[in-house]
Structure formats: C-alpha cells, structure tokens
Amino acid sequence: MPKAVVVSAFGGTEVLSFKDMPSKKPGAGELRVRAIAIGVNFIDVYHRTGLYPQPLPFVLGKEMAGVVEEVGEGVTGFRKGDRVASATVSGSYAEEITAPESIFVKVPDGISDEMAAAMMLKGMTARYLLRKTFAVGPGHTILFHAASGGVGSIATQWAHHLGATVIGTVGSEEKAKLARQNGVDHTILYRSEDVAKRVAEITKGAKCDVVYDSVGNTTYIGSLDSLKPLGMFVLFGQSSGPVKGFDPSMLAARGSLFMTRPTLFNYTATRETLDETANDLFGVVASGKVKIEIGARFALKDVADAHRALEGRETTGSTILIP
Ligand SMILES: NC(=O)c1ccc[n+]([C@@H]2O[C@H](COP(=O)([O-])OP(=O)(O)OC[C@H]3O[C@@H](n4cnc5c(N)ncnc54)[C@H](OP(=O)(O)O)[C@@H]3O)[C@@H](O)[C@H]2O)c1
Structure with a gap:
C-alpha cells in the first residue's frame, strides 16, 4: 500500500507520521500519479504548525513530480506514462497522488523529475513575482530577502537575467557567496546589518523600485524604509512570523508606497495562466539562465529532518523528498 506523511494535530515535527494510505482510483477528470520526487516548501511548515489551519487529519505538501499511472473518465490532456508535475496538490508528501488533471502540467524533456519537483512551486512563484506582480526590467533596483533560499535562488537569477540590479539579504557569509554566484549584485547580512541603511548606501x-519580502515580521519595516516614493512592497511570506503592527499610514509616510500580499494560486488559477507560468519557467531553465539548485535530498520517511533543516535556516536552494 502506498505511504504518505500525515498531520493529525498541529505542532512541531513530532506531529508528522508516515502512514499507509489506500490507493485511490481516479474519478472523472482525475489522474493517479506515482511520485518520483516531492518539493519541500515553507508553506508546508505553516500547514504543519496550523498557522494556515486546515481540517485534520491531512496529508501534507503541495509540490511534486511523477508519472501518470492511470487516468479517469473524460481526461483529455494526459495519458498513462506522461511525466507530470504540480505545485498545488492537496497532499503531495505521498508515494502516490490522485488529483484533478487541472492542477498538473507536463514536464518537458530535458527537465528531470527531481528538478521539476524542486522548481514548480518556487519557480512559478518567482515568475509571477518578477513578471506579473511587478514587471522587473533593466533600470530597476530590487531588494529580495532570503536570497539564497528556495524561491530566492531562482528569483535572483531570473531578476539578474531580466537586467535588474539585485540586492539580496542572507543569513550568513556562505549564503552571501552563493547569492553572488546567482547574480546578486549586493548582499546584505540582515542578521547583523541595518538593511535600509545598507540599501541607501x-x-x-x-x-x-520594489522589495520582495517573504520573511515578514523581522524584516518588513526595513523593507518599507528601502523603497523609493511610489515603490512597490511585495509581502509574499512570513518565515519569521506574521507581520505585527502594520498600519497603512506607513505607506503614506514613506512616499505613497504600493503594497500587495500575493499568493501563487491566484496567478495560476486557470489552465491558461498555469500553462503560461509553467512554460515561461521551463523556458528560462532550459535556456540555462536560471539553474535549479537542489541543496538537500531526504527520504520521504525522513521528512521531519527536512522540516527541521528548513525551519533552522540550514538549507539553500530547494529541498526535495524521495519516496
Ligand atoms: N505567496 C506565495 O505565493 C509564496 C509562494 C512560495 C513561497 N512563499 C514564501 O516564500 C518564502 C520562501 O519559501 P521557501 O520555501 O523558498 O523557503 P526558503 O527561502 O528556502 O527558506 C526560508 C528562508 O528564510 C530565511 N529566514 C529568515 N528568518 C527566518 C526565520 N525566523 N525562520 C526561518 N527562516 C528564516 C532563511 O534564510 P536566511 O538564513 O538567509 O535568512 C531561510 O532559509 C516563505 O516565506 C514562503 O512562505 C510564498
């Protein structure tokens, strides 16, 4: 019987259990997919802790790549044997997934299953942030927090390719070195340096012109202070905890700033926007302009170690689980 990582109560890594899950026959419009590699994302931590609550018990995870084993009635876009990936599975930490075809894309030749699992959620996020939320291009100066993380590693390479001057914050000298290799022009060690002061220098x-902040509570004031008047503050995560004390008048005081709190789901909600986003990502990776760095691999049953590493700020690039 296939196994899956189940959360039965919100909490630390101790709530993760590796359990048998009966195989589910695909219904109309569904695919049954055998997982080859599974992506680990910070949102999985928010789901495990209950910061983003959902009904218990549930299988954790959003991102994966694998092979179609069986298609349900009326499926038109996929066949048995297709290599597929998704960033919006309800329960991707599993050896096998049955889910609607609408959430999957085909993985092109030249992109391995591990790469696909490492990049669908993080890379499509980088894509909408840089191409849709704010159209980054030559002449722009951007600040990207956690520049050596999963989303950060992909987004900073992509922003460099788009011609922007990229400033990136990182938690250590080793991460700063990696960020510079990824095309970050200026690194800031935000655990010891004043971000806004360094940005001004x-x-x-x-x-x-734009600040991308996924760290949240510990960084957002420095982010606002790093923007020019009419600049765009993109708050897209909260790895240090939810923002406390935000007041809209902070935007006025710093020069009529714009602010958005986007999520990937809204930018890939239709077949058309999902395909457009995924194809742009596959294209930029195939061109070699953006490389997908898999910083760590864990066996699916060792998922707790993967979560501890991600939350402990020990990881760089993408972390994947192998069933
Ligand atoms: N809204 C969306 O559509 C969307 C989609 C995907 C991801 N996200 C968000 O983007 C962020 C990055 O996701 P990811 O999966 O790629 O993770 P990640 O960047 O690989 O890991 C998070 C990084 O945040 C930094 N960090 C700063 N303060 C931290 C703290 N108190 N605890 C833990 N980490 C801290 C660490 O880097 P340093 O050591 O360099 O500080 C850490 O490596 C997350 O906030 C996630 O929720 C949002």
Whole structure:
C-alpha cells in the first residue's frame, strides 16, 4: 500500500507520521500519479504548525513530480506514462497522488523529475513575482530577502537575467557567496546589518523600485524604509512570523508606497495562466539562465529532518523528498 506523511494535530515535527494510505482510483477528470520526487516548501511548515489551519487529519505538501499511472473518465490532456508535475496538490508528501488533471502540467524533456519537483512551486512563484506582480526590467533596483533560499535562488537569477540590479539579504557569509554566484549584485547580512541603511548606501540614496519580502515580521519595516516614493512592497511570506503592527499610514509616510500580499494560486488559477507560468519557467531553465539548485535530498520517511533543516535556516536552494 502506498505511504504518505500525515498531520493529525498541529505542532512541531513530532506531529508528522508516515502512514499507509489506500490507493485511490481516479474519478472523472482525475489522474493517479506515482511520485518520483516531492518539493519541500515553507508553506508546508505553516500547514504543519496550523498557522494556515486546515481540517485534520491531512496529508501534507503541495509540490511534486511523477508519472501518470492511470487516468479517469473524460481526461483529455494526459495519458498513462506522461511525466507530470504540480505545485498545488492537496497532499503531495505521498508515494502516490490522485488529483484533478487541472492542477498538473507536463514536464518537458530535458527537465528531470527531481528538478521539476524542486522548481514548480518556487519557480512559478518567482515568475509571477518578477513578471506579473511587478514587471522587473533593466533600470530597476530590487531588494529580495532570503536570497539564497528556495524561491530566492531562482528569483535572483531570473531578476539578474531580466537586467535588474539585485540586492539580496542572507543569513550568513556562505549564503552571501552563493547569492553572488546567482547574480546578486549586493548582499546584505540582515542578521547583523541595518538593511535600509545598507540599501541607501548601495543605491546612493535612490533606494529600490520594489522589495520582495517573504520573511515578514523581522524584516518588513526595513523593507518599507528601502523603497523609493511610489515603490512597490511585495509581502509574499512570513518565515519569521506574521507581520505585527502594520498600519497603512506607513505607506503614506514613506512616499505613497504600493503594497500587495500575493499568493501563487491566484496567478495560476486557470489552465491558461498555469500553462503560461509553467512554460515561461521551463523556458528560462532550459535556456540555462536560471539553474535549479537542489541543496538537500531526504527520504520521504525522513521528512521531519527536512522540516527541521528548513525551519533552522540550514538549507539553500530547494529541498526535495524521495519516496
Ligand atoms: N505567496 C506565495 O505565493 C509564496 C509562494 C512560495 C513561497 N512563499 C514564501 O516564500 C518564502 C520562501 O519559501 P521557501 O520555501 O523558498 O523557503 P526558503 O527561502 O528556502 O527558506 C526560508 C528562508 O528564510 C530565511 N529566514 C529568515 N528568518 C527566518 C526565520 N525566523 N525562520 C526561518 N527562516 C528564516 C532563511 O534564510 P536566511 O538564513 O538567509 O535568512 C531561510 O532559509 C516563505 O516565506 C514562503 O512562505 C510564498
């Protein structure tokens, strides 16, 4: 019987259990997919802890790549044997998944299953952040927090390719080195340096057109202070905890700033936007402009170790689980 990682109560890594899950025959419009590799994302931590609550018990995880084993009635886009991937599975930490065809894309030749599992959620996020939320291009100066993380590693390479000047915050010297290899022009060690002060120095007082902040509570004031008037504050995560004390007048005080709190789901909600986003990502990876760094691999049963590493700020690039 296939196994899956189940959360039966919200909490630390001790709530993760590896259990038998009966195989589910695909219903109309569904695929049954054998997982080859599974992506680990910070949102999985929010689901495990209950920061983003959902009905218990549930299988954890959103991102995976694998092979179609069986198709349900009326499926038109996929066949048995197709290599597929998704960033929006309800329970991807599993040896086998049965889910609607609408959440899957085909993985092109040249992109391995492990790469696909490492990049669908993080890479499609980088894509909408840089191409849709704010259209980054030459002449822009951007600040990207957690620049050596999963989303950060992909987004900073992509922003560099789009011609922007990229400033990235990182938690250590080793991560700073990696960020520079990924095309980050200026690194800031945000555990010891004043981010807004350093941004002002780097930009000679001009500051940034857009700030991408997924760290949240510990960084957002520095993010706002790093923007030029009419700049865009993109708060897209909260790895340090939810933002506390935000007041809309902070946007006025710093020069009529814009702010958004986007999520990937809204940018890939239709077949058309999902295909457009995934194809742009596959294209930029195939061109070699963006490399997918798999920083760590864990066996699916060792998922607790993977979560501890991610939450402990020990990882760089993407972390994957192998069933
Ligand atoms: N809204 C969306 O559509 C969307 C989609 C995908 C991801 N996200 C968000 O993007 C962020 C990155 O996701 P990811 O999966 O790629 O993770 P990640 O960046 O690989 O890991 C998180 C990184 O955040 C930094 N960090 C700063 N303070 C931290 C703290 N107190 N605890 C833990 N980490 C801290 C660490 O890097 P340093 O050591 O360099 O500080 C850590 O490596 C998450 O906040 C996630 O929720 C949002």
